[in-house]
Amino acid sequence: MTLGPSTVEWINRARADLRMGVPVVLVQDGAAAIAVAVEALDAARLAQLRVMGGELVLAITAHRAATLKARAYDGDLARVLVPQDAPLAWLRNLADPADDLAAPLKGPLRTQREGDAGLHRAALLLAKSAQLLPAALVLPVADGAALATANGLTLVRVTDVLDAHDQGAALLPVVSARLPMEATEAGRVHVFRPDDGGVEHYAIEIGQPPRDRPVLARLHSACFTGDVLGSLKCDCGPQLRAALAQMGAEGAGVLLYLNQEGRGIGLANKMRAYSLQDQGFDTVEANHRLGFEDDERDFRIGAAILRRMGFTQIRLLTNNPAKMRMLAANGLEVVERVPLKVGETRHNAHYLATKAAKSGHLL
Numbered sequence: 001m002t003l004g005p006s007t008v009e010w011i012n013r014a015r016a017d018l019r020m021g022v023p024v025v026l027v028q029d030g031a032a033a034i035a036v037a038v039e040a041l042d043a044a045r046l047a048q049l050r051v052m053g054g055e056l057v058l059a060i061t062a063h064r065a066a067t068l069k070a071r072a073y074d075g076d077l078a079r080v081l082v083p084q085d086a087p088l089a090w091l092r093n094l095a096d097p098a099d100d101l102a103a104p105l106k107g108p109l110r111t112q113r114e115g116d117a118g119l120h121r122a123a124l125l126l127a128k129s130a131q132l133l134p135a136a137l138v139l140p141v142a143d144g145a146a147l148a149t150a151n152g153l154t155l156v157r158v159t160d161v162l163d164a165h166d167q168g169a170a171l172l173p174v175v176s177a178r179l180p181m182e183a184t185e186a187g188r189v190h191v192f193r194p195d196d197g198g199v200e201h202y203a204i205e206i207g208q209p210p211r212d213r214p215v216l217a218r219l220h221s222a223c224f225t226g227d228v229l230g231s232l233k234c235d236c237g238p239q240l241r242a243a244l245a246q247m248g249a250e251g252a253g254v255l256l257y258l259n260q261e262g263r264g265i266g267l268a269n270k271m272r273a274y275s276l277q278d279q280g281f282d283t284v285e286a287n288h289r290l291g292f293e294d295d296e297r298d299f300r301i302g303a304a305i306l307r308r309m310g311f312t313q314i315r316l317l318t319n320n321p322a323k324m325r326m327l328a329a330n331g332l333e334v335v336e337r338v339p340l341k342v343g344e345t346r347h348n349a350h351y352l353a354t355k356a357a358k359s360g361h362l363l
C-alpha cells in the first residue's frame with residue numbers, strides 16, 4: 001500500500017485530464033502515445049503537438065467513421081491521418097456531427113491500416129467514460145515515461161484501461177436516510193459511491209422489502225430533461241413517477257436512480273443527439289452519428305447495488321428485455337417482468353416506436 005494513486009485512480013485522473021483538455025500518455029508493449037480529447041483541445045495545444053513532430057492521427061469510432069465514409073481498418077475504430085495544415089476546426093468537425101448536413105464534404109479521409117490500434121482504442125474508451133465526444137488526437141512518442149515526467153502528464157497503461165473497463169467499479173454504500181415522498185412516506189434514499197471516483201448512484205427503498213422474497217424493482221437511468229423538466233420527448237418522467245407510485249401502493253420496492261444520463265453518454269452528448277434528431281435522425285441514428293453505440297449504459301452497476309442491498313430475486317418494472325438479460329447475467333433472478341407503459345405523447349411516439357423497432361423494447 002503506497003500513498004500515491006492506485007491504477008484505477010490514475011485512470012480516473014486521466015479521464016479528468018481529458019475533460020480539461022490536458023493530454024495524457026498511454027503506453028502498451030513498449031509503444032507510447034500522447035492522447036487528447038478533440039472536444040477539449042485548444043489551438044495552442046494543437047500547435048505544441050505539431051512542434052513535437054510525428055504523424056498526428058485522429059481516432060474515431062467505427063460508427064462515426066461510417067458517417068464520414070472513412071475506412072475503419074481496426075474493426076471498432078478508425079485512425080484518420082491528420083493533414084499537416086489541418087486547423088482545429090477540421091478536427092472538431094470530424095468529431096462533432098452538428099454540421100454534417102450543413103457542410104457535408106469533410107473528406108476524402110485517409111485512414112491508417114498498418115500498426116496496432118491499442119493506444120487509440122484506450123484513448124477512445126477514456127474519452128467515452130469522460131462523457132466527451134469519442135474522438136481523440138493521438139501522437140506516437142518515443143519515451144512515454146520521460147515525456148510524462150517532464151511535463152507532469154498522467155501516464156496510464158492500455159491494459160489497465162481495458163481491465164478497469166471490463167471489471168467495472170465496486171460500489172460502496174456511503175449513507176442512507178429516511179425520505180417521505182408523495183408516493184409514500186416510507187421512503188429511504190441510499191447513496192452508493194463507485195471506488196473509481198466516478199459518479200454516485202442512488203437506491204430509493206420503499207417500505208422494508210423482505211430480502212428472501214422477490215422485490216418489485218426498477219432500474220431508472222437519469223434523464224434530466226424528462227425527470228426534472230417534464231420533457232415530452234421521452235417517457236422517463238412519467239415512468240419514474242409511476243414506478244414510485246406502484247411501489248408506494250404495494251408498500252415495498254426498490255428504485256435505482258442510476259446516473260447514466262442519455263443512455264450513458266451524458267447530458268451534453270444527449271443534447272447533441274437531440275439536435276441531430278431535429279435534423280431528422282432517429283434516436284439510434286443520432287447516437288451512431290456521434291460515434292456512440294445506441295446504448296452505452298453499464299447495467300452491472302444496478303445489479304451490484306441490488307446484490308449489495310441483499311436482494312436476489314426481482315420483479316422488474318421495464319419494457320427493455322436487455323435490462324432483464326443483464327441482471328440475469330450478473331447474478332440476479334428476474335422472476336417477472338412488470339410492464340411500465342405510461343407517458344406516451346405525440347412528441348415521443350416516434351422515439352418509442354424506434355426503441356421498439358431497433359433496440360428490442362416491448363410495446
Ligand SMILES: Nc1nc2c(ncn2[C@@H]2O[C@H](COP(=O)(O)OP(=O)(O)OP(=O)(O)O)[C@@H](O)[C@H]2O)c(=O)[nH]1
Pocket residue numbers: 219220221222223224233234236239260261262263264265270273274283287317318319320323361
Ligand atoms: N442518447 C439518448 N438518450 C436518451 C434519449 N432519450 C432518452 N434518453 C435516455 O434514455 C434513458 C432511458 O432510460 P430508462 O427509461 O431507464 O431505460 P429504457 O431502456 O427506456 O428501459 P425501460 O424504461 O426500463 O423500459 C435515460 O438515460 C434518458 O436520458 C435520446 O434520444 N438519446
Ligand SMILES: [Zn+2]
Pocket residue numbers: 223225226227234235236237
Ligand atoms: Zn428521458
